[in-house]
Amino acid sequence: MLVIGLTGSIGMGKSTVAARLRALGFAVFDAxxxxxxxxxxxxxxxxEAAFPGSTDGERVDRQKLSQALLANPQDFRxxxxxxxxxxxxxEKSFLKAEAERGARxxxxxxxxxxxxxxxxxxxxxxxxxxxxxxQRERVLRRPGMSLEKLEQVLARQMPDAEKRARAxxxxxxxxxxxxxxxxxxxxxxxxxxxxxxxxxAFWA
Numbered sequence: 554m555l556v557i558g559l560t561g562s563i564g565m566g567k568s569t570v571a572a573r574l575r576a577l578g579f580a581v582f583d584a585x586x587x588x589x590x591x592x593x594x595x596x597x598x599x600x601e602a603a604f605p606g607s608t609d610g611e612r613v614d615r616q617k618l619s620q621a622l623l624a625n626p627q628d629f630r631x632x633x634x635x636x637x638x639x640x641x642x643x644e645k646s647f648l649k650a651e652a653e654r655g656a657r658x659x660x661x662x663x664x665x666x667x668x669x670x671x672x673x674x675x676x677x678x679x680x681x682x683x684x685x686x687x688q689r690e691r692v693l694r695r696p697g698m699s700l701e702k703l704e705q706v707l708a709r710q711m712p713d714a715e716k717r718a719r720a721x722x723x724x725x726x727x728x729x730x731x732x733x734x735x736x737x738x739x740x741x742x743x744x745x746x747x748x749x750x751x752x753x754a755f756w757a
Contacts, residue, residue, distance in 0.1 A: 555658040555744060556648060556751040558673050560666035561681035562710045563703070564692035566726025566733065570681045571662050573737040581660040582647040587640050599635045604628070616697070623705060637669070648756045658744065667719055668711050674755040676747060679740060680720035682713055683727045 559574070559581070561567045571581045592600070592613035600618070601608040607618040622628055644661055651659040666673050683691075692703050717723050722740045726733050 554648075554652045554656055554752050555677070555747060555749045556675045556756065557658060557660045557744070558666045558675035558678045559660050559662045559681070560664060560678065561716065562688065562713055563664070563706050564688040565683050565713070566681040566724070567662055567664065569726055569730065569733050570679065570724050570737055571660065573734045574660050574741075576734075577738070577741060579658050579660055579741075580647070580651050580656060581662050582644055584640055584644070584661070584663040587643050588636060591636060591639050596635055596639060600632070603631050603635060619702065623701065626705060626708075629709065645756055648752060652752060652757070658741075665710070667716055668709070672755075674751055676749055676751045677721040677744065678719065679722045679724060680716045681724050681726055682717055683725065685713070687727055688713075 559567060559570060561570075571583065575581055592615065593611070597608050597611065597613060600613050601610070604618060604621050607614055607621055618632075622632070644663075648659055648661075661675065663669075666675075666678070689703065692698055693700070722743075724733060724736045724740070
C-alpha cells in the first residue's frame with residue numbers, strides 16, 4: 554500500500570486536494586480533525602495540567618489556549634509534546650486498518666509533515682500551494698482569525714518555496730476547483746507504478 558503525505562501551509566488548499574482524493578475513493582487521515590477530537594477527549598487532562606485554565610474539564614477552549622500560546626509562543630513545544638504522540642498513534646491505526654482492508658493507497662493529511670522534525674515516513678509527498686496574496690485572503694476570511702494569529706502560524710511553518718522544493722508533486726490551487734481536481738487526477742495516475750516501501754518500513 555502506498556502511503557502519501559499531503560501537506561501545505563495554512564490556506565494553501567489542502568482540504569480541496571483531500572476532498573478530490575476522497576472522491577477518487579482513497580481514505581484520507583486528517584491530522585487537524587484528529588487534534589480536534591483529542592481536544593475533546595484524551596488530551597484534555599494533560600493540556601489542562603500544562604496550560605491551567607485552558608479547558609473546562611471536558612474539552613479544550615481553543616480560544617483560551619490560542620491566547621496562552623500567543624503570549625508565550627515557546628510553549629508550542631509543550632503542547633506538541635502532548636499532542637504529537639497521540640496523533641502519530643492515530644495515524645498508525647488508520648494506516649494499519651487501510652492495509653488490512655486491501656487499500657492500494659492511503660493519505661496522511663498533515664499540515665506540519667515537513668516541520669515535525671521526523672522523517673515523513675511516506676512514499677510520496679504532495680504539497681498544496683497558491684499565491685501568497687490568495688493565501689492571506691483565504692485565511693483572513695476564517696472566523697476568529699486575525700493578522701497576528703496568521704503571522705504566528707506562518708512563523709511556525711516552513712516557507713512555501715521550501716515545501717515545494719521538497720515535494721514529489723505540487724498542486725497549484727490558485728485556479729478553479731476543476732483545475733485543481735485535474736492536477737490531482739494526473740498525480741494519482743502517475744502514482745500507479747510507484748513502489749510502496751513506507752508502510753512496511755515504518756507503520757506495519
